[in-house]
Every structure is written in C-alpha cells, then in structure tokens.
Amino acid sequence: MNTPLVTMKGISKRFGAVIALSKVDLTLNHGEVLGLVGDNAAGKSTLMKILSGAYQSDGGEILIEGQLQRFSGPMEARSFGIEMVYQDFALVPELSVTQNIFLGREIVRGRFGVKRLDKREMDRQSNSHLNSLGLRIPPVSSAVRELSGGQQQAVAIARATGFAANVIIMDEPTANLGAPAIEKVRKTILRLKNSGISIIVISHRLEDIFAVGDRVMVLKRGKLVGTRLVCDTEQSEILHMIVAGEIPRKAKVR
Amino acid sequence: MNDREEIRKSRLESPLPEAEKPIDAGHQPSRFLLSSILPNRRRLALFAVRYGLFVALGLWIVIMSFASEHFLTLLNFFNVARQAAPVIVIAVGMTFVISTAGIDLSVGSVVALTSVLAAGFLKAELSIFVTIPLVLMIGAVCGAVNGFFVHIGLPAFVVTLASLTYLRGIAFVYSNGYASPIKSEAFNWLGRGWFGGIPVPVIIAAIVSFIGWMILTQTRFGVHTLSIGGREEAARAMGINVRRIKILVYSATGLLAALSGVVLSARLSNGSPNAGIMLELDVIASTVLGGTSLFGGVATISGTIVGALFINVIRNSLNLMGINPFWVQVVTGAILLVAILVNTVANRWVEEWARTSEQADQEVELYPNNGTGGGQ
Numbered sequence: 001m002n003t004p005l006v007t008m009k010g011i012s013k014r015f016g017a018v019i020a021l022s023k024v025d026l027t028l029n030h031g032e033v034l035g036l037v038g039d040n041a042a043g044k045s046t047l048m049k050i051l052s053g054a055y056q057s058d059g060g061e062i063l064i065e066g067q068l069q070r071f072s073g074p075m076e077a078r079s080f081g082i083e084m085v086y087q088d089f090a091l092v093p094e095l096s097v098t099q100n101i102f103l104g105r106e107i108v109r110g111r112f113g114v115k116r117l118d119k120r121e122m123d124r125q126s127n128s129h130l131n132s133l134g135l136r137i138p139p140v141s142s143a144v145r146e147l148s149g150g151q152q153q154a155v156a157i158a159r160a161t162g163f164a165a166n167v168i169i170m171d172e173p174t175a176n177l178g179a180p181a182i183e184k185v186r187k188t189i190l191r192l193k194n195s196g197i198s199i200i201v202i203s204h205r206l207e208d209i210f211a212v213g214d215r216v217m218v219l220k221r222g223k224l225v226g227t228r229l230v231c232d233t234e235q236s237e238i239l240h241m242i243v244a245g246e247i248p249r250k251a252k253v254r
Numbered sequence: 255m256n257d258r259e260e261i262r263k264s265r266l267e268s269p270l271p272e273a274e275k276p277i278d279a280g281h282q283p284s285r286f287l288l289s290s291i292l293p294n295r296r297r298l299a300l301f302a303v304r305y306g307l308f309v310a311l312g313l314w315i316v317i318m319s320f321a322s323e324h325f326l327t328l329l330n331f332f333n334v335a336r337q338a339a340p341v342i343v344i345a346v347g348m349t350f351v352i353s354t355a356g357i358d359l360s361v362g363s364v365v366a367l368t369s370v371l372a373a374g375f376l377k378a379e380l381s382i383f384v385t386i387p388l389v390l391m392i393g394a395v396c397g398a399v400n401g402f403f404v405h406i407g408l409p410a411f412v413v414t415l416a417s418l419t420y421l422r423g424i425a426f427v428y429s430n431g432y433a434s435p436i437k438s439e440a441f442n443w444l445g446r447g448w449f450g451g452i453p454v455p456v457i458i459a460a461i462v463s464f465i466g467w468m469i470l471t472q473t474r475f476g477v478h479t480l481s482i483g484g485r486e487e488a489a490r491a492m493g494i495n496v497r498r499i500k501i502l503v504y505s506a507t508g509l510l511a512a513l514s515g516v517v518l519s520a521r522l523s524n525g526s527p528n529a530g531i532m533l534e535l536d537v538i539a540s541t542v543l544g545g546t547s548l549f550g551g552v553a554t555i556s557g558t559i560v561g562a563l564f565i566n567v568i569r570n571s572l573n574l575m576g577i578n579p580f581w582v583q584v585v586t587g588a589i590l591l592v593a594i595l596v597n598t599v600a601n602r603w604v605e606e607w608a609r610t611s612e613q614a615d616q617e618v619e620l621y622p623n624n625g626t627g628g629g630q
Contacts, residue, residue, distance in 0.1 A: 053493070054490075074490075074491060074492060075493035076493075078493065084491070086491060090485075090488040090491040090492065091485070091488055092480070092481045092484035092485045092489065093484055093485065094483075094551030094552050095477070095481060095484055095551070103488075103494070104478075104492040104494050106477060108473075114473075115473065116473065117473060117474065117477070
C-alpha cells in the first residue's frame with residue numbers, strides 16, 4: 001500500500017526549441033486528490049498529456065504501482081486505468097452521448113464472424129452509469145452538440161469513470177462553468193475519491209484545490225517548484241510559489 | 255484483464271457509495287408535461303429539414319406519374335436505377351470520405367483509368383477473373399495514395415485534384431487517346447445483363463449500399479470514421495487510429511470507383527479514356543444532397559442513395575417530358591443549389607432554434623436546486 005499508484009521521474013519534454021518540461025517528478029498516492037497548479041505555460045497540461053499517453057516524453061520514466069511502463073498512446077494508458085477529462089472535453093459534437101462515452105471502446109457482438117456494435121447494451125450501460133454518478137442528462141441517444149456545457153462535462157466525466165479508472169486527470173474542470181456547476185464538479189471529485197479513485201486536478205482556481213485537494217504541486221516554466229499538503233499550507237504561500245517560482249519560506253528569511 | 259472487466263461492470267452497475275438520487279423528482283411532472291407538448295412543433299420542423307429530400311422525391315414521383323404515362327413503369331424505373339447505379343457505387347465510398355471531412359475529386363479519373371486498363375487487359379486475353387480483381391486493386395491503390403497524402407496533412411481537395419489530373423493523364427497515355435471495344439460477353443454482362451429480372455448494375459449498387467450501410471452504422475469502423483470528421487482531436491485523444499481510417503476510406507472509394515468503371519465500360523462495351531468525365535461532381539452532389547455534411551461527422555447511406563436517385567429521376571422525367579436537354583443541366587444545377595441550401599443553412603437555423611428552445615428547458619432541469627450550491 002505504500003507504493004505510490006503513479007510515480008513520474010525526471011520527465012522532460014521539448015517542442016522544437018521550447019523546453020516544456022525539464023526533469024519533473026510527480027507521485028500520486030492511492031485515493032488521493034492532487035492539485036496541479038501553475039501559471040500559463042508552466043507545463044501542467046503537457047505533463048498530464050504524457051501521463052495519459054497523448055504525448056510521449058523525451059526523458060524520464062513512469063511507474064504504475066512500482067512497475068515501469070511506457071505508453072505509446074492513449075489506449076495503452078487507458079488500459080492501466082488512467083483517464084483524462086480534457087478541458088474542452090474532447091467530445092465529438094455530432095455523435096451521441098453513448099457513442100462518445102464508448103468511443104474507442106465500443107462493445108461489439110460477434111455474429112457470422114462480423115462484429116456488430118451492441119448499441120442497446122451500450123445505451124443501457126451509459127444510462128446506468130450516468131445515473132450512478134448522479135448526473136442527469138437528456139436521452140443518451142441525443143447528439144452531444146445539443147447539450148449544454150455542464151451536460152457535456154457530465155458526459156466527459158462519465159466517459160472517464162466508466163471503465164474501471166484508477167487515475168482520473170481533470171484539466172481545468174471548473175473553467176467556463178457557473179457557480180452551481182462548479183459545486184457539482186467538486187462534489188463529483190470527492191465522490192470519486194471516496195470510491196477509491198486517485199484524481200489529479202489541473203486548475204487555475206486555487207479555491208478548487210483547497211476545497212477538494214489533499215496535496216498541491218506547483219510548476220513554473222516546466223520545472224517543479226514544490227509540493228505542499230493542502231492542510232499544511234495556505235493560498236498565499238501557493239500563490240507566491242506560482243508567481244515567483246520559489247519557496248516563500250526561504251524568501252521570508254531575507 | 256478479466257478482473258478489470260469485472261470491476262468495470264460492478265462500477266457501472268452498482269451506484270457509487272454516496273451517489274445522490276438523480277436530482278429532485280418533485281420537479282419532474284410539471285416539466286415533463288411542458289416538454290412533451292413543445293417538441294411537436296420542433297420535431298415537425300426538424301423532420302422537414304432532415305427528410306425534406308425524401309419528401310421532395312416522393313412528391314416529384316407523384317407529379318410525374320400524372321404528367322407522363324411512361325414515367326411510372328417498371329422499365330423506366332430500372333432505366334433510372336441503372337443510370338444511377340455507377341454513381342451510387344462510388345457515392346457510398348464518397349459518403350465515408352466526406353464524413354471524415356475530406357473529399358475525393360479523383361473518382362471520375364479512376365473510372366477512366368480502369369476503363370482503358372480493363373479493355374487493354376481483356377484484349378491481351380486475360381480472363382475476367384484476373385482483369386476485374388486487378389483493376390479493382392489498381393483503383394484501391396490510387397485511393398490509398400490519396401489517403402496517404404491527406405493523412406500527412408495536405409488538403410484533400412488539392413491532393414485529389416492532382417490525382418484527378420494525373421490519373422486521367424495516365425489513362426490517355428495508356429490508350430493513346432483511343433477508345434477500344436470490349437468483346438468479352440461475360441464482362442459486358444456486368445453492365446448490360448439482367449439477373450432475376452433486375453439489371454446487374456442495380457444489383458451491384460444494392461450490394462455495395464448494403465455493405466456500406468452495415469459498416470457505417472453497425473461497426474466500430476463506422477463510428478470511428480464519423481468521429482474523425484466530427485472532431486479529429488477528440489478522436490485522437492481517445493486513441494483512435496486516424497491514419498488507418500483515412501487511408502482505408504480513400505482506398506475503399508478508389509476501389510468502388512474502379513468497380514463503377516467496370517460497370518460503366520461493360521455497359522458501353524468500350525474502354526475509353528473519356529469515361530467518367532464530371533462523374534465526381536454527380537457523386538459529390540448525390541452525397542451532399544443526401545444530407546452528408548461537408549464538414550464531416552454526419553452521414554447516412556440511405557440519404558446518399560436517395561440523392562443519387564433524385565438527380566437521375568429529375569433528368570429522366572425532364573427527358574420524358576421532351577424538354578430541351580440543355581435545360582436539364584440548368585434545372586439540375588438549380589435543384590442542387592436549393593437542396594443544399596435546405597440541407598445546410600436552413601438546417602442550421604432550425605437545429606439551432608430547436609436546440610436553444612430545448613436547452614432553456616433543460617438548463618432548469620439540470621440544476622433545479624439553484625442557489626443551494628452557489629459558491630459566491
């Protein structure tokens with residue numbers, strides 16, 4: 001149990017001449033909510049896209065339950081139960097709720113050697129799953145473009161949680177949402193945590209992290225500034241770390 | 255892997271520990287009533303823009319059957335269907351290509367290339383059982399080349415405009431510009447024969463359409479194709495192999511264009527480098543008429559078939575009425591414009607209107623306990 005669920009060691013990534021990440025470490029424990037904060041271009045999303053398999057790192061290693069793994073694509077990361085809820089939800093507007101939830105993992109039924117989609121079963125499962133999350137949306141056969149922003153997020157969360165997820169990465173889950181919807185997202189995060197899932201929340205809004213997080217990790221310009229327990233820090237300290245890129249306790253001595 | 259499957263099932267089926275009841279059943283009845291009356295008007299409008307073409311085709315057929323005694327005969331129907339068949343065969347492939355937000359302008363040239371190659375191979379005494387698979391394969395390769403260049407990021411319009419030009423060029427080089435007769439009876443049967451009282455090209459088009467419909471609506475490949483056209487980034491993020499699908503849809507369209515080339519040359523018993531000129535426009539028109547969005551993500555095979563039949567029925571009926579054939583072109587073009595107008599702009603207005611009025615209801619439904627949760 002002491003082995004962290006996810007360990008990322010010395011992760012580096014560059015895009016052409018731009019160094020997006022240099023030797024960043026991250027640990028994520030079982031059943032933990034980890035906040036990942038930092039200014040724009042701090043490398044938060046890049047780090048998470050590496051964990052979710054969307055990008056490949058140029059250096060460093062990823063350990064899942066202490067085992068070294070390499071993800072060559074999102075499918076592989078998902079097979080280890082690592083799911084990402086993208087900031088823009090990464091939904092296909094023209095497809096239905098069910099089709100989006102099962103995109104890339106459709107249930108098929110073999111008959112005469114032809115594998116046909118089992119639409120009824122997928123509809124049934126998306127319905128029961130959305131219900132179990134306490135999320136209410138219009139019929140699962142409606143196209144996603146017909147849904148409101150909050151409903152689309154519900155679909156994205158349902159997709160991330162529907163397949164035995166161990167880790168859910170949420171990229172700016174409260175951006176562009178109204179106050180009641182933000183409250184709902186926070187509740188959902190806590191509920192997922194209680195069901196044993198570890199969650200990484202990328203957020204600009206420190207209030208979110210302080211409301212639901214256990215630990216918070218600060219990045220600046222692709223480097224790790226530091227990690228704090230949420231119960232052991234305050235917003236001003238984290239803010240200082242984000243802005244100055246250094247740990248304020250040292251600064252205070254001056 | 256098995257126990258993962260089980261966890262998944264159990265998570266899906268049993269509510270999570272603290273799951274709340276789906277919000278507040280008390281509000282439901284009144285809203286239910288309200289929203290069950292409103293959609294009627296909405297649905298009517300949506301139906302009109304979505305299935306307008308089907309309705310228009312039906313109406314036109316009714317009017318024409320009064321206007322001309324020859325129109326509503328089985329013979330004339332088969333005439334129209336046989337003319338539409340080569341277009342339908344390609345349009346099924348085109349539906350896939352367009353639903354990935356691509357386009358394939360080269361299909362007419364693939365028809366010409368396969369036409370002269372088939373004639374050449376048959377002249378060289380190759381069996382039709384060698385000739386046909388060979389030309390189909392060549393068509394698929396032409397398509398795969400298109401697909402490759404599109405996949406690496408070149409605009410499909412330009413890639414296939416280029417192949418439209420060079421493939422017809424190759425057809426001219428190979429045939430030296432001459433059409434050559436095809437004498438194989440077995441080959442020509444594919445274009446002129448009847449089987450069970452139905453023209454063979456119509457049977458071929460029906461089989462191709464059925465397979466296309468199966469793939470588009472019943473398989474993972476179909477959903478993935480639509481997802482690429484709908485939003486390629488989302489498809490990628492979900493781990494869908496975009497390259498494989500793009501190359502496959504263009505290859506399939508190339509293969510179907512070759513099949514169509516076989517049918518057309520068989521009907522004329524002639525391999526000509528001039529075959530299929532402007533055919534790509536008929537194919538694209540049929541597909542778009544049928545409601546497939548040029549922006550990708552939305553497509554139906556049935557719509558495509560109706561689109562192709564529509565164009566050919568109009569042509570046929572104007573012919574039957576003895577209207578100057580030059581006018582036929584004018585009318586066909588005008589109808590295309592009106593139909594696309596309905597399919598895109600009017601469709602967007604209506605869908606937008608339906609969505610916003612519906613969303614107003616849903617917004618209230620999703621967060622009925624407004625205020626209790628508000629942070630600030």
